[in-house]
Amino acid sequence: MWDLFVRALPLLAEGIVVTIFLGTTSFALGSAIGLLVALARLSGIAPLTAFAVAYLSIFRGTPMLVQILLIYFGLPQLGISLDPIPSAIIALSLGVASYQSENFRSGILGVEKGQREAAFSIGMTSWQALRRIIFPQALRIATPTIGNRFIALMKDTSLASVVTVVELTRVAERIGSATFRYLEMFVIIAAIYWGISTVLSIGQETLERRMARAF
Amino acid sequence: MTEEKPQIRVRAVRKRFGRLEVLRGIDLDVKRGEVVVVMGVSGSGKTTLIRCLNFLEEPDEGHVEVCGREVACGAGRSRERSSQIRHIRTHVGMVFQSFNLFPHMTALGNVTEGLVTVKKMPKREAIVLGERMLARVGLAEKRDEYPSRLSGGQKQRVAIARAIAMQPDVVLFDEPTSALDPELHEEVLNVMRGLAADGMTMVVVTHEVAFAREVADRVVFMDEGTIVEEAAPAEFFARARHPRARSFLRLMQHSDPEGGAAAERDGQSLALGGNH
């Protein structure tokens, strides 16, 4: 297996870079969208709330694989053709946004009611109260679930292989089919995914510990 | 010379939560520099009343005029009205029963937050003023501590500093000592005495009899959403007329048969009065 690993290393390295790129970009975009969806849901404005609820229901009620296939293979029929990587990023972002919006929402709802009132009592607008008082606390409350979602997303990036994005899983498939050493290749990438997840969860624990100490 | 307008003018204010009518026609004037203590049994509407004064609670009916500005009650939310309400809030400080300090900010951060974010004061200037406010409540050396590292009494004093840093015309207090262990009451009450001595207009919901006797210009007694008695403290504690007020005072005297904190406190407070 070692010889195979050494020979595959350059391709694996490229795959790792693409995997991490997909994961981080989709996470950043998805978090931004998720925050907007959470705010829409909490806005108390009926059409916005309805939109947010529908969004959640659709994206959490359908497999991410189907969402990716729909965007890459389905949209061209409507004249919208996207490259594999943008398709994957859009699908992963929209998917993770549905989870992130729930994480943000429960974080925001987890902040004591008195905090909002104290913010209002010194004359803040709703937006100032959210940005300066509520959100920093909500983020801390939601850090564990947000971290878990990031780790899950890193693994979900393997779905991009079905739309020909050459990320880690696709690399393994290619080398496997060229050498007929599928077993070794998939063991190798499983180990790599495991390594990425482990590093991330150590980072998550450190972050949580530091946040607990901050105040 | 014309009579100065009251800082707070409340007329016929009503407020209901669902089917429960919590305020049933409140009239109240608070003049500049006056200290008004509000008493009443649990559920009589004291908290709701003072929350109506800075529109944390929206009165359903009536008029509330603060610092010469009237905001229409029960008028829904318009952009203009919201900004009117925010304007009033910058002139009315509030101190909560449970402090409600911002846990992610230091003591100084709590005090300067409104100055920087709401008043758009330059940061340096805010820090100078913030430090002065912390010194005023005796906590200059705690400027960099987070609330979790402060005692309850210190938290409440920071909360007072946060309220007065905005340089309000009126400060509202909702049972500022009742979440504190009895030995911590005095440090908070002393800060409040200092404010009163400096001429701050204050509306204080509290059952601290000694404080009311010594500092209040007037005691207002609420029962079931109305003000049933209003008198100078000496008068009120000696000769309350309304039966509910009398039984309330009797209850306070004999409160807490387990001999807990409240009894100790009331015993001490009432002893100072010498009228019982």
Ligand SMILES: Nc1ncnc2c1ncn2[C@@H]1O[C@H](COP(=O)(O)OP(=O)(O)OP(=O)(O)O)[C@@H](O)[C@H]1O
């Ligand atoms: N947001 C709310 N929704 C529904 N009912 C409420 C709300 N706030 C207060 N109430 C009810 O209104 C009544 C008056 O409450 P309020 O808090 O003003 O009384 P209080 O005099 O401050 O009592 P306490 O001494 O216990 O603090 C109570 O019966 C309370 O349950």
Ligand SMILES: [Mg+2]
């Ligand atoms: Mg109350």
